[in-house]
Amino acid sequence: MEFFYSSFQETLEQVDELMGRSADQAKPYEHKYTARELLQNLLNHERIQAQDEPARAAQALIEYILGVNHFETEEITESERHYSKCLNSLLSLPLFYQAKYLNTFQDVLNALGILQCNRGENQKGLEYFYKSQALYEAIKTIQTQDFSHTFHDYLTGSDNFRFIIQGGVNRRKAEQNYTLTLFYMAQAYSKTGEKHKSASFCAETMKRQMISGDYDMKDWAINCINMAEYYVENNYIAQGIYMLECGLSIITGKRRKLRSTLNMQIGRAYKSILELAVETTSQNKEIPKELNEQVLFLPMLTAEWKNVEFPTEIEAAKEMFKVAHGHFKIALEYFIIDGYVTEHIEMKKDISGLYKTLCYFEKSDPRVLAMLNRRLELIENFTKEINKQSYSALWQHLMNEVASIYMDIYEVKVIAAEEQKKPKKRLEKHAAANSYALTCIEKQTEMMEFVLKFDMNDDSAKDIMQSSLNLMFGIARLYSKLEDPDKVVRVGYMEKSYRWYEKIRKYLQDAKNGKYADKISDLNEQLRVCEEMVALMPIRISQVNADSYD
């Protein structure tokens, strides 16, 4: 045993120092190659080559470090070979002996798991991780006195415990390794697309990191954002907000971007409460029970859990609006348009969305109109400023929003017009509202022209055709609705509507004979409606004309 305590131990410590030493950029692996040689020599030592138990255990330890070494020098296949050898050597030991190297077992299982995941073999990787997890559960049950070896005599306070041939279980290391296992599992599941599993492993990892204090601030905060996004998506909104507050609470120092991102996400979480509230009240749905359910509690943080409530009337909604708006405002101070185009505009759109939910609760028309105008102020300019080719999706979203705001204004004005008793006044009011409808049509036409320029393929055909049809139908319908005191103008609108229906008919017929006919849902139905309208519009036009000659 003397050998193991002296030269074996010494070499391994030397190797550890070498592998950690930073190297010259031009020769990044210089020290690692040196370390590798030392290990190889050690492995060939006659004492290690002996077939007794300590020797086999030592072989396993060396093979593990060799595996790490090859992994670090980007020789993955070699690395795997060494890891497997390590595992085999460990397994060849009698059970009592194996138990002394449970930490190394964990290490090697984790390492093999990552290796597989890196190759995209997530399932294979997960098998290793599950083994590692089971191992951890076993370690937990082991009585302390069984293996509490006096490794402190050799390396006081160091985690490099595995070098000690005597073996034993380092509980702290076991905990750390288990945290890693969970972390890897969260990633592997996110790769396989199993969101829920990924989220629960991620949550567990974060909690353990918080307890052990072993975490990187930035990564932890970013994980908070990702987790919150997941929670909010699944209606656990209070949990989501809590996660984000936790993220904010751990940030030290300036970190403006990180803080701003967290604030932006909190704003979005409150926005989704408002949107959900509108959805549930308008459709008479039940309030989702997940709303205030606490899935994860993170200890040792200053952030506090806050229950959220659905606003049911304008004052409560306004309060929530203020909270959300405040967070967006902080974030916007950092995410300025110059340099952060997407974030900036998305947030402006979010604020516009906040006003939209307020409009639902607001009863007074003038106030609704004011809010709609405010929304236009927020976003309309961007549709002209940004390059629609570079920001194609963003531009379309904005245009859609702007068009729908104009439509909303038009509808509010029309309702006001219909309330007028005198026909003349009513028509005058209609005429005043028309300008908004026309702007809406203008925006829709611009959008449609943009969309039609996309070329179609199997994936995009449905989206392109559906959205352009929607736009065209919208335009045609809107034209037919417009009223005006001047009959000639009104007939003009109706004729335009007629022309648009004709256009749609042609488009649908072309599509029917085209390559992607099956991509339009109920094509025949739409075509029928369209043909009906084409037949109907001239009659309606002649009616209006006849009226005017009365």
Added chain:
Amino acid sequence: MERKEENITVAVRIRPLQERELASTAEIAWEKKDNNIIKEKKGTREFIFDRVYDSTTQTSEIFNDLALKVINKCMEGYNGCIFCYGQTGSGKTFTMHGMKKLPGIVPQAIESIFTSIQKSSQKEFLIRCSYVEIYNESVNDLLNSNSLNLQLAEDHINGIKIIGVTEEVCTSPNQVQSLLVLGETHKNIASTSFNQRSSRAHSIFRVIVESKNTYGKPELSVASLNLIDLAGSESANVHTVSASSARAREMKYINRSLLTLSTVIMRLSDSKNAVPIPYRDSKLTRLLQPALEGDSKVNIICNISPCALTFEETLSTLKFAQRAKKIKQTIGRNDHLDSKALIIKYQEEIHVLQEKLREMEQRMSLEANIQVSEEVTHQLIVLQEEKEKSDAIMENILQEKLQLEKELERFRSFIIHPEDVKNAKISCLETDDFDLISCRKSIDIIQKIKEEVNKPSIGFAQIVESRNAKYDIVLPKESLLTDNIDKLEDILNSDEPLRRCMREEKKTGVDNHVDCMRIIEEQDRIIQTMQKVMGEKDEEILVLKDELKLCRNNLASLQRSIRKNN
């Protein structure tokens, strides 16, 4: 904007076996079957790609098959993007950059850009180049070694841009080539046991081609061609960090960019998946976002090794390629870009300068008029003074005019007219730029030699060595001598037993004498050689100093001439 739908073109290139692999017992695991299928030799796995090249294919063939199409599109105003993916040591850098005798895609692309400029008539071109690398999530400018960790930002016209990146205007293929050489010297390249030259960073060489019709409708188009040499794909690791800060060491092998790239490709290829695509998770994908979203014609060349040693890695590369193949794209032409495009900017500037010139000329004649009118009203002395003054003004104006003309000329020189491009081939002759670089290199070498010479320890070590060598030569002679003495002794012994004691006395005397002589001789020899060596070294130092001076002069004169040329 015209749009056309296409898939990403994916090709696989199998490299020949390396010595290391030939030496090992591992077998060949992958082989080419037909032009577009790669097959597992022992199993049944097959992958179909656009093209599969085996180890006999030259890079020029790949270039003509794939890259040329991208470049031709680029000259028409479509964006292009070519990148190499694969494990370390699978031949990415060889494919992309090649060697002097076997040029890779980048040098050939540059040549063909200038060839097609030469061919196209009635068009003006402006070529700008930038060269960056992404290493450990920081974007470094390879053309300016001082600008490290550049930030990415969005601009509402152009989308994503790199703030502060050097964009050199190039007018000849040699100039581009020299930029490449310059960039190469700044690169983070290191040798691993896999490879002599392994790059652990992604390098992106971007050529921006602006063209404008000189006749008819002034149609302007701007296209960028991205040529990317990715880092080894095995670095695409799962995050092994962050779970524990104590494991900061593991940070090193995380290459977030590649990990995100494969995630992005995976998400993009799965059209039914509505999951947001994490472009923003890494700098590489952020930069590639426009290309992957479909504004570029994209070629991916996957480099693999046929050896069974790296079977798993090769398999994962092929799977990546398979997914990439599924991405569908619609490519648009960048037509109406606003006047921010440089070519127009330069032309506007030229126009402004011409205006200024005209103004100057007018002012000159005006000055003359004033002078005439003053001649009548003022006295002779005043007039003289005035004349002097106006002369000075005239002088100034003339100089200003000259300067403006020069500037005008400079701006004009940036624009490449097809007829100007005499030779699109990159000449192997030593051009000025090359001289500059080679000069710098030789200075470096001389500096190193000088340092070595000045190191005392090495000099002495050499002396000791030479002394030992000489001693080795002396040794057999010595033994020969003692043998002879022994023989003589034998003879003496047989002659007279009486003289034995005498002989014995003599023997010790002779021995002592021989020893002394030998030591003295040895010492002399050592002193001589040491002096000789010292003298040689001195001479060497002198010669090197001269050489250094010469090089410095060369460098200075070159820099002067470059400045003059500019």
